[in-house]
Amino acid sequence: MQLDAYAYGNHLRMLPPAYKTGFAMGILSIAFLSHVSVQLMIFGWMSIWIVRYAGIPSRLYIRLIGLAFVFVVLSLPALLVEVTHDKYVPVTNVACGFVVADWYLYISKNGLDQAGRLAARALAAISCLYFLMLTVPFNELLHVLRRLRIPEIILELMLVMYRFIFVLLDVAANIRVAQLSRGGHNGFRNTMQDMGRLFVQVFACAMEKQRKLAIGLAARGFDGTIRVYQVRDYKMSSRYSAEAIIGILVLIGMEWLIRSGL
Template sequence: MLAIDAAAYRSPWRRHHPAAKALLAGGLLGCALVLPPWPGAVVTALVALAVALCWARVPARTLLRAARTPLGFALTGSLTFLVTVGADGIGWADGGPRRAGEVVARCGAAVLCQLLFAGTTPLADTLPRLVRLGVPATLVEVAALIYRMLFVVLDTTRRIRDAQAGRLGARSLQATWRSLGGLGSAVFVRSFDRARRLEIGLAGRGYTGALTVAVEPIPLRTPFLLAAPLPAALAVTATLALERLL
């Protein structure tokens, strides 16, 4: 199990309805997208971080590990704003650092808002309820199967890497590349075989196009529902106040 999923199952917000948590995180996400990058995105990121660490009590290490990959993509992509390509060649773009900073600020705030929801709400609580909102059941089932297969792929990858390391598969650069090629092909073949066996198993159990699962009832608590919009309101208020001061 991924660390962010384990944190969601252990979260003190585990017993709150996913709709209320979606309202809270979605409100902050809207602030990250609508408010100006400075100071709006920065304020939204700070509010989301404070809510995640202090109110939802998501472990800081788990939050950092989950955020580093998407933030790395955002930082890498923002570097393209620093240069311009023209008839005279490659040069520094006018206003490039400002645009790069805006992209990183918005992406950082949006990532923290999404991780706030992911770190407090297991996917098993969310997917079955999407059908009630009008999402096609087939799409929800495909997402659930991909989610379950993901852990199988990760476990297979870990086992193969351990076996390669035990056989000195990384003793040189050439051996490392050879091991990576073997790892990719083995994971693909085993994942394809596991998916085929899963399809055969579902057909043998009379699969008719719908996977019926038991959905644990979670009450929609009024105090938490009323408090859910407060972080977004705080972000908007703080942004407007800072704009007046600056």
């Protein structure tokens, strides 16, 4: 729940959630359509917004970036590694490689280029989503999405999934502590067995909590609509608004210069 606490206590809390959501989504759109240099600029700029302006601890932000980037790294071998028969090696596309029996495994230059572009785009997109997650509380995000006429069934699923992420993480942590206190996770084989039991218990707990949640909602007259009330007064900041507008124009201008070959 630490991330939720930062969403409620960050230095940009006074800004309207619709403003922050629109800003993050606008930058995210630019990140998807721009070149690598612009994407790296987006990552650096959004990191400044998160760490300096919102007051999120840099250590936490680096950990979050590292955690997300692990999944990016795991996807890179599919782009980098090529396998072909020895006599069909395209030499001009080989960065490095070695022979295994009659096959040649190599890292392609095209793959390196694609991996670099993928990593840059992923960093830019991740920073935009972390800005949204760390500065906009989830109930306020639901309110913004409702104003955009997002179907209620999607909002309901988002709320339930968001709640259960934290609930199940807490349950998994408690079960693991209980296993460790009983001498569990001792050796590779025992660790695998304990992890299997943990997954089974977490799944059973998730089903039970979902059943109780459904009963509780029905008992309180839930009619399929999640009502989120806004009781906080927000105020715009001319300083942040000016920087956001100027920054977006600079990014668009840089992308235009790159596409024009200037």
